Amino acid sequence: MAKQAVRFSKKKRTQYRFQKLKMCKKCNRYSVLNDENCPKCASEFVGIESLVKSIFKNRLLTESIWILIIVCMGIVAAPTVETLYYSLIAGVIFVISYVLLTSIFMKSEYFIQLKKLLRVDFKKIQAGIQFDSDLAKEDVKQDQLAPAYEKLREIGDFMDNDQVKIRRVMVLNEIALRSDMELELEELIPSSYDKDFVKYALEVLKINRTLITKKCIAYFIHYRDAVVIDFGMDSLISVAGTALRMKLYILEFSGFIEEFLDYFPKERLLRLCNIVHANPDVEWGSLEEKTKRLVAMKYHYDPDFKRFVS
Ligand SMILES: [Zn+2]
Incomplete structure (x- = not known):
């Protein structure tokens, strides 16, 4: 089946995860999605x-x-003017001291109140996210992949x-x-294969190599047997090739790189030679x-490798 061409909206970033939470006061329901209004009753969401x-x-x-009230009672009960x-x-x-103290401890009071709300409303928050997740499921059923992904992305930002x-990956x-x-x-x-x-x-590797980070390469190495069974040896060679992106990764x-050295395309091997040569x-x-030996054997005639052949 042909893949769908879509455009994603820009991701909204918040400093803390909890800032994604909002509530519809009418439905008494939480949500972490981007919508400004509740999809059920159309009233405006209130941020946490x-x-x-x-x-x-x-x-x-x-x-x-x-x-x-206490001050008034004192005044009323006062026996003399004094x-x-x-x-x-x-x-x-x-x-005055009450107002002063409260303003001094305002910030910590705010966080205490926030923690309390998150604890008390934990079940409600869970149910709200389940509702968000059902909306995403509905989008997938309707073949609306962009809105489905955007919903799952917001949910994923909130819970790991x-x-x-x-x-999301599917x-x-x-x-x-x-x-x-x-x-x-x-x-x-994910935490397993x-x-x-x-x-x-x-797929990402083909379009943006910079996203293949250390953690991602480590994942491929850890599950290499399963990767080879499902996607063939070439996939591992490509991943090893992306590890040549940075000196630190090499x-x-x-x-891991050494294992696949013989299978790298010329351009990858040239990159490796350049980095090794620049960092004696x-x-x-x-x-x-092993790199030197390979170059001497396979590319000794190639002018691009001339400066690496001793
Ligand atoms: Zn509502």
Whole structure:
């Protein structure tokens, strides 16, 4: 089946994960999606931060009213004018110090309130994300892959688990990937071998090598047997070829690279020679020897390799 050509909207980034949470006060439902309005009742979502702030304000108001009531009771119960003044002064001092202390501890109070809300509403948040996830499922059923992926991306940003990762990867595998897309790879690495993930990673490798990071190469090495069974030896050779991207990677994966040295296309081997040649002080180990031997054997006539042949 032909892959779908889509365009993703730009990802919204937040400093903390919890900032993605919002709530529809009418449905009493949480969501982590990008929508401004609730898809069920169309009312505007309220961000978790405003939610915490309003809870905080209400608490402050209730406490202030209590202080005021106590001061008033003191005034009413005062037997003489003198004690009335005393209770009035005490009341004013108390209110001022209360306001002062609250403003000093505002930030920590805010986080205490936030933690409390997240704890109390944990089940509700879970149910909300389940609802978001069902919406994504519905999009997939309708073949609306871009909105489905964007929903799963928001959910995945909020919670880090294999199930969401694999669902994202499965949608991505139905899409024609392009280098101008804001793709992710390292964030999608699952905790065990997954064929869909490897399929996606190999597709990414073709369009944007810079996304194949250390963690990703390590994943391929760890599950190399399964990768070879499902995708053939060429896939491992390509991954080893991407490890030549950086000096640090070459050092880290020198054994892995050495294994596939004979199979690299000329351009990759040339890159390796250039890096090794430019860094004579680095301890390259047996990789350097084997590379030299290979060049002498296979490319000794090639002018591109001339400066590496001694
Ligand atoms: Zn609603």
